[in-house]
Amino acid sequence: MDHNNFTGTIPVSMGRLHRLQMLDLSSNRFSGQIPTSIGNFTELNELYLQENSLLGNIPPSLGNCQKLIALNLSQNNLNGTIPKQLLSLSSLSISLNLARNFLIGSLPMEVGGLKNIGELDVSENKLSGEIPGTLGSCQSLERLYMEGNAFQGTIPQSLNTMRGLGDLDFSRNNLSGLIPKYLENFTSLQKLNLSFNDFEGQVPVQGVFENASGISVIGNSKLCGGIPKLGLPKCLVLRSKSRRFLNLKVIIPVIVVAVCLILLLLCFALLRRRKSRQKHLHTSSSEDRYKNFSYAELLKATDGFSSHNLIGVGSYGSVYKGYFVSDGQIVAVKVLNLQRQGASRSFLAECEALRNVRHRNLIKVLASCSSIDFKGNDFKALVLQYMPNGSLEEWLHPKTDKEDLPRSLNLTQRLNIAIDVAYALDFHHHCQTPISHCDLKPSNILLDNDMVTHVSDFGITRFLSMAVDDNSTNKTNSISVKGSIGYVAPEYGMGGNVSTLGDMYSYGILLLEMFTGKRPTENMFKDGLSLREFVKMALPNRVLDIVDLQLLKQQKEEHKQEQEQGIEEEIAFNHINIHEDERESVLGCLVSVLGIGVACSAESPRERMQMKAVVNQMQVIRDNFLGVGMHREGCYKSLS
Template sequence: MNPLMITILLCSTLLLYPGATVCSLGSSGGGATNKQAAALLSFRSMVSDPSGALASWNASNHPCRWRRVACGRGRHASRLVSLNLSSSALYGRISPLLGNLSFLRVLDLGANQLVGEIPPELGRLSRLRVLYLFLNSLQGGIPLALLTGCTGLRKLDLGFNRLHGKIPPEICTLRNLILPSYLNLGNNTLFGEVPATLGNLSQLKALGLYLNQLSGGVPPSLGHLYNLTIFDLQQNNLTGSIPPKIWNISSLNYFSTEANELSGMLPPNMFYTLPMLEILYAGGNRFHGHIPSSLVSASNLSKFLIAQNHFSGVVPPELGRISKLLPVDRLALEDNRFNGTLPSVVSNLSASPTTLTLSDNKIVGNMPTEIGILQNLRILWLGNNFSGTIPPVIGNLTQLNSSDLRMNFLSGSIPISVGNMVSLSILDLSLNNFTGKIPVTIGKCKLLQILNMQHNLFIGNIPLSFSELKGQIPKFFGDFRTLYDLNLSYNNFDGEVPVVGVFTNATGISVQGNVKLCGGIPDLHLPTCSLQISKRRHKVPVSAIVVPLVATTICILSLLLFFHAWYKKRLTKSPSTTSMRGHQLVSYQQLVHATDGFSTTNLLGTGSYGSVFRGKLFDEIGENENLVAVKVLKLQTPGALKSFTVECEATRNLRHRNLVKIISACSSIDFNGNDFKAIVFDFKPNGCLEEWLHPHTDNQSVERHLNLVQRVGILFDVACALDYLHFHGATPVVHYDLKPSNVLLDADMVAHVGDFGLAKILSEGYTSCQPSMSLMGFRGMIGYVPPG
């Protein structure tokens, strides 16, 4: 058979594929097509595809007809030029046969769950222009073959993976990284020095090396990147000063060296040489000196964060002349060495930022009354050496979420306008010289979670009823549904301490240093209130108090004696309870760091009201690293906020070895100014019971099985948890959503019940024969207890 006949037969074979559009006589396109199909089918065989993104990849169609695949035009119509599988929920490894797609120009596998190493064979894709592998779980180093072979790359994004090792100096071979291209290696575990050869990529527009473990200095050669608009080296271990030439890159729009160990001074003329700068993150370093006076020309600046440095001098008046501070922006100057009085910065801001932090400096004088114009403010930290009174205009800050005025010399009484700040969740007035009584209006701040008033000169007592509130410390503190940390210590309060709400938890309140207080729960160890106090406060006949009190005391003593004997016997047969410290709030930024930016690689699961991420948090002294599970609420989902409040309320007084322990909580705003709420739990390495009863072997390297002893042990653990919730806690709690996915197993296979988002705290006086009158509506999920 002559060559012409062979070619015709090959072309006829290609026509069997409905997607074949061109058949060039005399070409070897059939072999190329088979090679392409083999490469793609190899990739499919190495990944799981729960979303069905690869369902059309089969021999009945030409590869150019397969989903997420694009072919060229003209004589290259049968050649694959683009493979876009981003955000397809793929799990598995990258097939090295993808290196056979020699005409490929775009390869986008970003935002999946790919594991393993980056195949060096991808370096054979000499025509490749775009390579996106971000947001996966890829490991190993950056293949040298990828940098030396794909020399035509214009965009390379390997961020948010688990890549390890040094950045190869050969990265300078990527000379075609041109506008508007970028290089992103951020959020990995790369170490070593920043290669000086990066300075050879003179056309580079965006450089992202953030969230790694890079050390050494910033190479002066990076000052040759004259087209750079994004310069992001935050959260590494870099030292030394910023090379002067970098301050001359006039195209810079975003500059971040936050959370390193950099030092030196900011050049006085830096805002003249950086006219396009919109975002400056330089906090958490060792910069010193004054804020550059050229700040007055920073007409595009919208975010200015220089907190936690060694800046000194007065807060420059030029700061108030920045004309484009937008309502979603942040002004952070805390933890420096600023002194003097605060100039009229606040009144000159053309629009109000959501964050204004000046705490931990040495600023003196009165709090500016102009603070009241910042009506979009959500975070206000002013702990310095301010004196005088709190201006009543502070009540205009109705959006305020967190206010910290601690460690000043503020005096006088708390203005009644504080009740207008209905969004407050944190209020810290400690270590000042406040006097008088706490205004009744603070009762309107129903979202309060932390209230700290220690070391002041407050007076008054704690009345029993709302009708008696006439400027005294109110009982309604106990009525706050979210408040779990209340510090009233070292004041001049008197009278009886309530025994409701936050006052039922000794670890959640502090009243020490108030020698005239009495009553409260036994754990506070306060003296018993006299009958005179009871008579004065209740305004009822003594006989109406004494008779029920004596009868109640006899009953309580009898019950206590019986309970003590019963509980002592029970301790020998069931797991003991463990103490739990009061929940401390963590910041949004801490949780971002702990979870690698809420990376999908740390995603443990997703529910109706939130997603749970694995994270690493340091203890209070920053030495020990603890594994945690972070539940991030989906606040846009109806009922999510209520679920957050219920879970905090239900678990704050629960202490049992078979309940999931809440370590911390976060009620803040994210970097975009949106509300953010999360709960931090103790991490359980063996996951949930659901994964053991119904294992999904596709996503697990080791198949899980429970033997009979383990099953019985788990049942006993859950039973102990429910027994505690129903009969032995501070108040009876009904879980309402008990199912295998809400039972977590620790390293010793001990079971812990969690997820109290649908829980119900039963009313006082509840019995098994008479349910709580407040129990309304259906709770839980249809079929919420799967067969085990």
């Protein structure tokens, strides 16, 4: 019954089919949980439920299927931990595929019970912990995929017995330590992906490591050596023993002096603690120094909130560039739009909580200010890190009246920005207390010197609602700010509650705008035509008719540079001369990205993609476009 349009839940009564030997419900639209009655299939050999919308935990009752040789639950929305009972099925000999779900926890030690398994795929989940040493007992394994999780620690030495491996993927985890040298002896190993971890030390040079096209170690900044084609730095040569002894004679006295100085400094610090709290704060770290500011300090830093320091105006207030003469610090000061009497005590506490949030793709809150201005009005502001490259809005829609040369983003840069925004949303959506952004749009996406994306205004809606609730009896105002026209989820306009699914809609619209160059509020979008419908009607055959012309021009410029390096073969491609291979790569990338944008911006919240799935698919799209992905054929059929 695979590859149909069946919907609804899998009937519990199906568990009555005690003599069933194979069941294939894959590539349908089934939802709900996998019924526990499926454990009644004691004669079952093969079970395929992949590519549906199944929810909940994997039922432990599957451990009753003692004759099961192949199980595929991939590309669903399953969560919870991997049941130990499942990994105790020694009958599994062909494949166990749990990829692209939302499974958490560690990979249980019972995985060593799969002694006859040929393929194990737990990739693209949220698994963590160390790789269990018992995995080395799976000596029949030929394909092992664990990429796209949060595994940490080193690759266990016990895996040296898995000599039959032909394909091994540990990429995009948090693994560390040395790359095991025993992998050189895996004669069957054809593909090895260790990219985007934290491995260090020398890369082996024999076995699979001799083939640059068969391995990937990018994204590990501490690696060295390997074959020349990898382009890694040379490893430092260890010094001789005599040289080390000589160094010790110098180092030991230095250490003794340093310890004495530290003790003296500690005594000095104890004396300083008796002085006033103000002086203590003055000598603290630079980060603590920017804990609070007064209205007068921010007024001076922004030259009286002058118009020439105005960076932008948004739903929540105005942003000014600030400069502190005392230490040369450049900051961005967001003055919140609050003109009400009375201070909100909870505001400073919440600002302190946001100040402690750390993520590469979130704007850093340096300080806060809750004070009274010179007119006696409530004044609240956030002091943020300054982003030299401005906002995404300025890059997508540059102003023609500026003296600067117009700036544009190429396809790779736009992919990186989209993935960074997805990372930021996923981080906040999966916090212990999920936080919705409520106003995701290009002007709230900022770029630093290295073009790394930083999403701003996360949690501002919560701050504003608390400030209003403290100072007013009109509670409806506390939820009045739910987004900007064109980006706000349709359910908010009908009084719906704020949720992370609203952010998914905004992200989808943002994605469509990034790659078409059209705002959702342009005059052409009227009489039932929206940006989403505009893109949807063009997919997949007319994508090049709607793509941002600036993006295509960038591809043309990059192609010219390639031509100068000796590339000759080219074809005409929608007013751009690029290669056939590049044409397919660009076109496939655009179709996939815009398809995700359409899926995220669905009218019904239930039909929108989950952010975890967006992050995974966007990474695959980028890797395939850049040619660094090592994903096996057919693993991502949904992108085609």
